[in-house]
Amino acid sequence: MWDYSDKVKEHFFQPRNAGPLPDANAVGDVGSISCGDALRLMLKVDPETETIEEAHFQTFGCGSAIASSSALTEIIKGMKLDDALKVSNQDIADYLDGLPPEKMHCSVMGREALQAAIANYRGEEWKDDHEEGALICKCFAIDAVMIEDTVRANNLSTVEDVINYTKAGGGCASCHEGIEEILAKVLEERGETFKAVPVTINKQAPKPGKLTNLERIRRIEAVLESVRPQLQRDHGDIELVDVDGKTVYVSMTGACAGCQMEALTLQGIQAKLMEELGELVKLVPTRAGSLSRAASQP
Amino acid sequence: MQGIYLDNNATTRVDPAVVEAMLPYFTEQFGNPSSLHSFGNKVGLAVKKARMQVQELLGAEHESEIIFTSCGTESDSTAILSALKANPERREIITTVLEHPAILSLYSQLEKEGYTAHYLKVDGKGRVDMDEYKRLLSDKVAVVSVMWANNETGSFFPVLEMAELAHAAGVMFHTDAVQAVGKVPIDLKTSKIDMLSLSGHKLHAPKGIGVLYLKRGVRFRPLLRGGHQERGRRAGTENTASIVGLGKACEMALAAMEHENTEVRRLRDKLEAGILAKVPHAFATGDVTNRLPNTSNIAFEYIEGEAILLLLNKFGIAASSGSACTSGSLEPSHVMRAMGIPYTAAHGTTRFSLSRYTTEAEIDRVIQVVPEIVAQLRKLSPYWGENGPSAEPEKDFAPVYA
Numbered sequence: 001m002w003d004y005s006d007k008v009k010e011h012f013f014q015p016r017n018a019g020p021l022p023d024a025n026a027v028g029d030v031g032s033i034s035c036g037d038a039l040r041l042m043l044k045v046d047p048e049t050e051t052i053e054e055a056h057f058q059t060f061g062c063g064s065a066i067a068s069s070s071a072l073t074e075i076i077k078g079m080k081l082d083d084a085l086k087v088s089n090q091d092i093a094d095y096l097d098g099l100p101p102e103k104m105h106c107s108v109m110g111r112e113a114l115q116a117a118i119a120n121y122r123g124e125e126w127k128d129d130h131e132e133g134a135l136i137c138k139c140f141a142i143d144a145v146m147i148e149d150t151v152r153a154n155n156l157s158t159v160e161d162v163i164n165y166t167k168a169g170g171g172c173a174s175c176h177e178g179i180e181e182i183l184a185k186v187l188e189e190r191g192e193t194f195k196a197v198p199v200t201i202n203k204q205a206p207k208p209g210k211l212t213n214l215e216r217i218r219r220i221e222a223v224l225e226s227v228r229p230q231l232q233r234d235h236g237d238i239e240l241v242d243v244d245g246k247t248v249y250v251s252m253t254g255a256c257a258g259c260q261m262e263a264l265t266l267q268g269i270q271a272k273l274m275e276e277l278g279e280l281v282k283l284v285p286t287r288a289g290s291l292s293r294a295a296s297q298p
Numbered sequence: 299m300q301g302i303y304l305d306n307n308a309t310t311r312v313d314p315a316v317v318e319a320m321l322p323y324f325t326e327q328f329g330n331p332s333s334l335h336s337f338g339n340k341v342g343l344a345v346k347k348a349r350m351q352v353q354e355l356l357g358a359e360h361e362s363e364i365i366f367t368s369c370g371t372e373s374d375s376t377a378i379l380s381a382l383k384a385n386p387e388r389r390e391i392i393t394t395v396l397e398h399p400a401i402l403s404l405y406s407q408l409e410k411e412g413y414t415a416h417y418l419k420v421d422g423k424g425r426v427d428m429d430e431y432k433r434l435l436s437d438k439v440a441v442v443s444v445m446w447a448n449n450e451t452g453s454f455f456p457v458l459e460m461a462e463l464a465h466a467a468g469v470m471f472h473t474d475a476v477q478a479v480g481k482v483p484i485d486l487k488t489s490k491i492d493m494l495s496l497s498g499h500k501l502h503a504p505k506g507i508g509v510l511y512l513k514r515g516v517r518f519r520p521l522l523r524g525g526h527q528e529r530g531r532r533a534g535t536e537n538t539a540s541i542v543g544l545g546k547a548c549e550m551a552l553a554a555m556e557h558e559n560t561e562v563r564r565l566r567d568k569l570e571a572g573i574l575a576k577v578p579h580a581f582a583t584g585d586v587t588n589r590l591p592n593t594s595n596i597a598f599e600y601i602e603g604e605a606i607l608l609l610l611n612k613f614g615i616a617a618s619s620g621s622a623c624t625s626g627s628l629e630p631s632h633v634m635r636a637m638g639i640p641y642t643a644a645h646g647t648t649r650f651s652l653s654r655y656t657t658e659a660e661i662d663r664v665i666q667v668v669p670e671i672v673a674q675l676r677k678l679s680p681y682w683g684e685n686g687p688s689a690e691p692e693k694d695f696a697p698v699y700a
Contacts, residue, residue: 060681
């Protein structure tokens with residue numbers, strides 16, 4: 001059976017906001033082709049303020065599909081439509097303390113239902129913008145379509161290329177046969193033959209304790225640098241203030257300061273930091289309000 | 299944990315008497331059966347006894363037709379690859395669309411290597427078209443592999459008849475019988491079956507032990523070469539404790555054969571009828587008049603199998619599902635798809651597989667719990683209205699698929 005977090009189980013066994021919403025004025029019906037699950041998201045939006053007053057769901061799907069739907073309705077209730085559109089599938093997964101890689105598409109389905117419902121409210125037509133394929137790399141949840149498209153777009157020819165461009169195959173390496181098959185197919189289309197070359201996988205996440213302080217801080221800064229463009233797009237920013245043991249203090253500035261999504265954003269960055277450092281760290285915002293909030297937590 | 303275990307087609311509990319028979323072979327009887335000294339000799343005799351116990355259950359003519367392997371999958375691969383090596387000029391292979399991945403993945407790999415694979419299609423009940431089969435048999439075919447009973451529905455394929463036809467056409471015939479052995483009487487000496495796979499853990503022996511039956515005289519090329527174990531047909535030091543356990547399990551299965559086909563069958567029928575009487579929009583899948591006595595596969599429409607299993611598990615009931623989400627691959631059950639079961643039903647298929655340990659009280663409990671669970675999940679389903687499926691389920695809810 002899947003390794004579901006307690007949060008996933010809780011939202012499956014006691015789903016929030018399940019069932020029809022008779023006076024809904026925004027409805028999104030979407031399904032995931034990769035597993036056949038489907039979801040109807042129903043919203044009651046206040047036309048004056050464009051605020052989501054109520055959110056209900058009905059789901060034909062597995063445990064994590066139901067939990068993702070339930071989590072989504074909890075996340076978006078009370079949000080303005082424009083803010084709700086910023087909710088990513090990672091936000092849904094984070095809210096549930098993570099999903100198994102094979103089940104990430106359940107959170108994608110949630111985000112798509114939200115987009116479809118908002119498009120429905122605004123009288124627009126929603127179109128799906130991605131195609132899902134068979135899951136190849138389980139370590140990083142990368143599917144065949146993504147690998148094939150990347151190989152094609154960048155003229156890749158080795159497994160190592162694929163690892164560098166998509167991360168697929170950079171973990172346990174069990175999927176290299178599958179990656180080689182995709183490469184062989186695309187190379188044949190290009191009129192080339194696939195040649196196997198030994199792969200060296202960069203050991204990017206060394207064991208905790210092996211990093212010097214300087215290396216640690218450099219890595220933390222690199223992570224913050226990588227998320228900065230995203231934050232700046234939303235007119236916000238993030239700065240590293242201090243690193244004290246397992247606690248990383250940052251300051252959220254611009255539109256990020258006081259944003260409703262701050263907690264979720266921080267969670268996402270924290271997850272990235274942990275992946276990069278290979279250890280548990282806590283990301284704490286040092287803005288006056290946030291700091292007192294953080295301090296009040298046990 | 300004292301749960302209700304109705305997933306015996308996945309694996310079974312090792313019978314305590316089997317464990318007891320095995321234990322000495324971890325301790326005082328540790329010898330290598332190939333050794334000449336008394337340490338090894340006694341173990342060699344125990345292996346011989348186990349071989350005869352397996353022979354008896356299968357109705358094989360000679361004990362030397364029994365080759366011990368590590369599992370059903372190894373037996374399958376050994377059989378198919380041997381047939382190909384023994385008949386290098388034959389480049390076609392036949393099987394059915396309902397086989398276990400142990401066969402289907404191998405066939406798909408062989409296709410990549412240049413073989414032409416024919417997959418026999420099935421009707422809504424999972425039955426093959428014998429005329430199509432007869433047309434495909436030719437001297438270009440190296441091997442036919444057809445499962446005795448399907449793991450999901452329990453339905454039988456007519457393997458005895460199909461083996462006769464293959465034999466008449468001069469084609470080798472293999473059957474994956476991991477679900478059938480121990481549950482239905484088998485008499486290989488009167489059949490034309492050339493090779494048969496079985497797996498210990500499906501009949502109350504431990505995991506990690508299997509058998510390939512190889513009819514005397516059938517041309518054979520080993521998968522593993524090395525020492526002279528298993529008369530050079532499967533090299534590698536014998537898994538003696540498990541072999542002894544499998545022998546004991548076969549003896550016990552033979553003794554319980556009547557119970558399996560009367561009492562277990564009665565409980566299965568009671569379970570199925572009890573659930574179908576209480577749950578609307580549900581039906582049994584497969585060839586229900588021609589199947590294993592222990593298996594019932596019920597499709598619950600408009601809900602999804604993994605959700606059913608998680609809730610059953612909360613009540614301590616273990617079953618299994620053909621839903622996409624319960625397999626690591628996320629592919630919906632190829633068995634249900636091949637039988638043309640609509641996907642709103644295929645996703646809700648739930649398999650209950652009993653054993654000789656299943657009790658009446660357990661069955662009564664499951665009959666009581668399942669309708670509640672189904673009703674609870676249907677409340678969440680976009681295909682379901684107040685008291686039944688919405689007027690036109692497929693039309694009232696037609697999601698955009700991505």
